[in-house]
Amino acid sequence: MKANLRPELLQMHNQPFLHELVTAVAAPASVLSAPDGQVRRDGAQGWIVADVRHLAELTVVVDDRQPVALGHRQEDPATLRFVSAARHLGDELTEPTVRVERLRRTAPDTLRETITLVNDSRREVTTTVSVRLAADLAPILAFRGGERPALVAPTGAVEWAVGGRVTVATTDRAPDHVELADHARLDWHLTLPARTRVTWTVTLTAASASDDAVFTAPRAGALTAALTSADANLTAVFRTGLDDLRHLLLADATAPDDLFAAAGAPWYLTLFGRDSLWTARFALPFGTDLAMGTLRTLARRQGTKHDPVTEEEPGKIAHEIRRVPSGVDSAVGLPPVYYGTIDATPLWISLLHDAWRWGADVTDLLGPLRRALDWVLSHDDFLAYQDSTGTGLANQGWKDSPDSIQDSAGNIAAAPVALSEAQAYAHRAALDAATLLDTFGQPGAAEARAWAADLNTRFRAKFWVRDAGGPFPALALDAHGAPVDALASNMGHLLDSGLLTEEESALVAARLGSERLDSGSGLRTFDGTHPFFNPVGYHTGSVWPHDTAIAVDGLARTGHAAVAAALATGVVRAGARFAHRLPELYGGWAEEDGPLLDYPSTCRPQAWSAASALVFVRAALGLSPDAANGTVEVRPSQAFAAWFPLTVDGVEVAGRRLRITVDEAGTASVATVS
Incomplete structure (x- = not known):
């Protein structure tokens, strides 16, 4: 090697x-x-x-x-x-x-x-x-x-x-x-x-005998929710996913009560900033312990200096932290603590905000919040990445494979690359940070909101493109500021970020629900008519359950429940093919075009795939927390009627455990569980 x-x-x-x-x-x-x-x-x-x-x-x-x-x-x-x-x-x-x-x-x-x-x-x-x-x-x-x-x-x-x-x-x-x-x-x-x-x-x-182990097996578990549904596949996917998540939990060796989800077995059974953050965010309705453990574990390793080899920067949240066993050459592969990610830092901020909304005490993390926000606001233009060493990751968003960012003709985007979803994460992070700063009497909220407003204007001017089907947000901007105009699932991450108007959200929803992106078993990462579409390509046509879950959550929050339900139902139905253990990714062709296949190197279990059913349930229930009053709003959508009646035990807000029941007609009732 x-x-x-x-x-x-x-x-x-x-x-x-x-x-x-x-x-x-x-x-x-x-x-x-x-x-x-x-x-x-x-x-x-x-x-x-x-x-x-x-x-x-x-x-x-x-x-x-x-x-x-x-x-x-x-x-x-x-x-x-x-x-x-x-x-x-x-x-x-x-x-x-x-x-x-x-x-x-x-x-x-x-x-x-x-x-x-x-x-x-x-x-x-x-x-x-x-x-x-x-x-x-x-x-x-x-x-x-x-x-x-x-x-x-x-x-x-x-x-x-x-x-x-x-x-x-x-x-x-x-x-x-x-x-x-x-x-x-x-x-x-x-x-x-x-x-x-x-x-x-x-x-x-x-x-x-190695003394550089940073993570350990957890002393206590978490995630004790339960679900029953009229859809037996949903019940099984939810139960299996929750069980897998519990077995993927690790703890910070320096603070064993702080739990986080390892990304997946076998390749990623360690802390990954982006994966662990999304997993904790998906699981938030079922307790804040995982979110707070993830936030604290990453905050302890927040960047403090500039290092071009590890890509560390002050305030930046790490991408990947691995143990290097004694006697092993740490020069092989990525550095053991590696910061090559454009999105983990804004995702950290928004998880902190969301955990607070569900009732977590976040006061001990206001310092790391300030430093993370400073990193976001330090970008005068769009958030972009470039591997300057030639030994790091060429692509530093969640689609991190070498060929994942290409235009409608198949040309690979030249770096530095500004991803559309990274701008959405940053926009929401700035607004989320402003809310927290105001709440806790900290300065800087106005600056964060002004930065977000400027980003919003610049995004609308630069990212929107058009094809025969009309306008849509580009996948990215390349080194020359030109839009990377491939139709891809990334646009689903823009919903509910504040970056889109109602009309723009409707355009995105229509694209996500089209046959070009909806495979019938979840959201394709890449347009099915693209010249380099590959149904078992890592990010060029496969289906990633977590990617679909992010889109489903955004669709449900922005009033597009029918598209959300169709995508979620497709993934849940696909779960039956995989013994209800959703893999990291699987083939993105339509059912009539061939069997639903595993991606050959897929991790299973994989944390954010395991947690995807939790997001689908949240979308179906229309959950919105109000921790200040110790309540949660429940607005079930009839678009998910095939899942009703539905009962969920273990929803938590401000430390109170709830049982939520939705009858066949879609009427919800909420009870406190001791």
């Missing part, structure tokens, strides 16, 4: 595919295997803890034969059950009579594999069950680019160690034979009478 290549190319070119793997997660750990339960030394498979692969292989064979997979079940985000057949054993029947059952339980620093050999035949069975374990103790960047790191040889205690990183294997039933080479093979010689079974557990423990 060459450190002088752009990190996004290192990460995406030859990145292992994930779409056929199954994942268990308990942040900061995840384990990825084939559907038969075997963790093979292939691609991204393995047990990964805090960005280190502590186990590269965990396979079970019977008499040196691979069992035949019968099926698997995800019992919860951290637990998987696999069933296979040892077809060469037992009765000579078509159906299997000897099975291998595996129960995999993932915890933040342990992996327990419970193996059961079941003899349901009419005869005694004598066999050898072997478990093969191998470790490379490789940091995630060493295999994310498709490389195959060398294995680390185990010691006699079935232990692997390198650079302070350690994996230890123990069993509750002593193996009859242990073979150590570049791997460990543990054999159990078993004789089972007819109609009996034997069970034992292999436990793997991960440890590290």
Whole structure:
């Protein structure tokens, strides 16, 4: 791997595919295997803890034969059950009579594999069950680019160690034979009478001597909401998403009560400014703890100086913070603390404002608010980005792939690039900050509002373009100030930012609801008629549930509930294809054009996708908080009538938990829950 290549190319070119793997997660750990339960030394498979692969292989064979997979079940985000057949054993029947059952339980620093050999035949069975374990103790960047790191040889205690990183294997039933080479093979010689079974557990423990870990497993959970709906898919997507979110939570090691959502497994199981902020914002109706933990964790790492390598600037909120394990070259990939994001800082401000509206005490964050606002207001022109080093991210909005910002002819925009949604975030952030400054008797509100008004005027003059369908806001401005005129989902992020008039919002809503952007399963990132449209392109035609959720929220708030409901219903319906666990992204073609496909390298679970159903429910209920009076306004929209009756437990405003019920006719009732 060459450190002088752009990190996004290192990460995406030859990145292992994930779409056929199954994942268990308990942040900061995840384990990825084939559907038969075997963790093979292939691609991204393995047990990964805090960005280190502590186990590269965990396979079970019977008499040196691979069992035949019968099926698997995800019992919860951290637990998987696999069933296979040892077809060469037992009765000579078509159906299997000897099975291998595996129960995999993932915890933040342990992996327990419970193996059961079941003899349901009419005869005694004598066999050898072997478990093969191998470790490379490789940091995630060493295999994310498709490389195959060398294995680390185990010691006699079935232990692997390198650079302070350690994996230890123990069993509750002593193996009859242990073979150590570049791997460990543990054999159990078993004789089972007819109609009996034997069970034992292999436990793997991960440890590290590294003292630079910044995040840890949470001490307490959050997000205890529940939902029932007339739409069974909505109920399942909501429940699954909430469960995934709980298993993606991490805590700041310096303040363990401050929780945030890691972005996603396996590649992004750490703090990402933009992802973590949006996730917390999506979850706000169900408590402010996640929002405040996210805000404080990022504020502790707010920029204080100018550094062109990390792109740190005073007041700027970080993009990505990773642990660098001991003995690992931190020059590979992005810097471990990297600030290359144009949008995390305004998003931080608006999350603070929204958390306050839901009842959070934000007084301890007024200093970071002032510094973040100063960073926003320091932009005399539009908020724009350019990677000056050649080793950072070329695109620094949420669509951060190299080809994501292109015009209607397919020309890649030259940097510096000013994204339309970044201006919307900044506009709303300035107004949100002004509200907070006024509320807490701080100076600067007038300056923030004047800056927002000027931005609004300049945006209208520069960003609006026209095609055969009429006017719409451009995706971005390029280095020459020319509009990047591709039709894209980014315009959905402009709604409810204050940047659009009612008439302009209606134009955007019509575009979002058109066949060019609405795939029927959510919002396409790119116009389906664009010459370089790719339904499984990362940002050039795929569907990202969180992107649709942002648009749905804005549409519902600006009076376009019918379009909001159509988009939300499409994503919820798509959830059934993915066992109700919404992936990071999936294919953006219409149903009649082909099967709904995973994006091959998609993270699942992924935090802002998991939280998307929470936004859909908020839009359907028409929730608007009034923390000052300890109430929340509820205005259900009949556009979402297919979801009614609907009951939501766990909405919180100013610390009060509420149960909201909407009957089949769309009439709402609210009750306080003790």
